[in-house]
Amino acid sequence: MGAVTRIPDWLRPSHWGLRIRSAIAAALTVGAVLLLAAWALLGLLSRSLLRETDAAAATRADTVASELARSSVADLPGSLFDGTGQIAVVQIIDARGAIARESNPKYATPLLDPATVAESDSGRRPVAPYDEDLRVAARPVTTPTGHFLVLVGGDSEPAEHAVKRVAALVAVGGPIVVAAAALATYLLVGRSLRSVEEIRRRVAGIGAAGLAERVPVPVARDEIARLAETMNDMLARVEAGHQAQRRFVGDASHELRSPLAVVTAALELARDRPETLDAELIDGTLLPETERMRRLIDDLLTLAAADENGLELRGGDVDLDDMAAEQVLALRMRGGLTVRSEIDAVRVVGDSPKLERALRNIVDNAAAHARTTVAVTVRRDGALARMIVDDDGPGIPAADRERVFGRFVRLAADRARATGGSGLGLAIVSEIVAAHGGSVTIGESPWGGARFVIALPTGVDHPVADAP
Structure with a gap:
């Protein structure tokens, strides 16, 4: 078998640039349109000229027939x-089929067989051996001296020559038009791509330290301008995400540094003075700080998973009333607060452990800030199930009610380490509720404190994975 010839890369359309592909596409399109237009033009021109030839022959035949009816041949x-x-020629054929009079001696036989002409006709082809360029008009005439047939041959050769000249002009001008269209497309696409190339160079030069830079937006309000605006919007989102990531890493490092420093100091103390490593040091310092780091790491992993692929939910029936009753009981067992509850039987479809965690975070937050009272309410409101947690603490200003769901966000009143919070609890609540197709909002409780409201759909309005 012979070796297969490899096509050079420069002959492959996939290796051509956009300018070349656009120019070739424009040339092919214009060429195809020109071919169709030329075919239609030449066809219409040919038919029009032949109709003029037939009309001239018919007019002459009518004139001769009219005169012959009044006089002799x-x-x-x-x-x-x-x-x-x-x-081209005029013939008068008598009743015997012979030429009684003609205009050109070289046409020695009738143009048509008289036996085939019964009535007036136009545009007929002559009999052999006459040139088919002739188009014959026939008019039967009856006179006092007998029956005659008037034949007039129109010459279509001038019409054919005119069509050929037009075709030649199209054949010469067509490639010029195609080449001009291809060149114009090549130049226009190149001019448009200069703006795209400028955007590409500017984006290529933007590094992590220069995310505040933006690409130039062309003055013309076209697709390139919209591309530049979209690119600037994307850069703004990347900059915001980068800044949020830096803040997140900084805050996480800060939160982990404190318990780690305490644990390190306690271990160093135990190393230098072994007698100090007693139950009080372990239970009062090491275990609480270790538990604080564990919770922080769990929260960070939960939020990282939500950022990467979204929270994975295991679906099932969840009785919110039972869940709320458990949280109320646990809060009452802690002591120190008056806990009120108003719980109706409400069931939703969702991930029970995650919903329990969201409610627990809200209840713990209320307990940490309440002065004397916390109230938990569960009720059905149409197609929604609502879990409401109120406290009589200092409340949350309206300007901060959206911000507190951010990560590592703690208000000034919540800065004390005594609360043990990392600023991630409400962020996790927001992610869990959003994954269930619900919403969480903050308002003012009847006692002037904070009111957290979790609203969840009671039906399956969101994708929920089957429980294993």
Whole structure:
């Protein structure tokens, strides 16, 4: 078998640039349109010229027939037999089928077989051996001296020559038009791509330290301008995400540094003074700080998973009333607060452990800030289930009620380490509730404190994975 010839890369359309592909596409399109237009033009021109030839022959035949009906063949004016313009020959055929008079001796036989002509006709082809360029008009005439047939041959050769000249002009001008269209497309696409290339160079030069830079937006309000605006919007989102990531890493490092420093100091103390490593040091310092780091790491992993792929939910029936009753009981067992509850039987479809964690975070937050009272309410409101947690603490200003769901966000009143919070609890609540297709909002409780409201759909309005 012979070796297969490899096509050079430069001949492969996939290796051509956008300018070349656009120019070739424009050339092919314009060429195809020109071919169709030329075909239609030449066809219409040919038919129009042939109709003019047939009309001239028919007019001359009508004139000769009209004169012949009033006089004899010999008395017909000679001007009727002049071969001028589009008329090539005029013949008068008698009843025997012989030529009684003709305009050109070289046409020695009738143009048509008289037996085939029963009535007036136009545009017929002559009999052999006459040139098919002739188009014959026939008019039967009955006179006092007998029956005659007037035949007039129109010459279609001038029409054919005119069509050929037009075709030649199209053949010469068509490639010029195609080449001009391809060149214009090549130049225009290149001019448009200069703006795209400028955007590309600017984006390529933007590093992590220069995310505040933006690409130039062309003055023309076209697709390139919209591309530049979209690119600037994307850069703004990347900059915001980068800044949020830096803040997140900084805050996480800060939160982990404190318990780690305490644990390290306690271990160093135990190393230098072994007698100090007693139950008080372990239970009062090491275990609480270790538990604080564990919770912080769990929270960070939960939020990282939500950022990467979204929270994975295991679906099932969840009785919110039972869940709320457990949280109320646990809060009452802690002591120190008056806990009120108003719980109706409400069931939703969702991930029970995650919903329990969200409610627990809200209840713990209320307990940490309440002065004397916390209230938990569960009720059905149409197609929604609402879990409401109120406290009589200092409340949350309206300007901060959206911000507190951010990560590592703690208000000034919540800065004390005594609360043990990392600023991630409400962020996790927001992610869990959003994954269930619900919403969480903050308002003012009847006692002037904070009111957290978790609203969840009671039906399956969101994708929920089947429980294993």
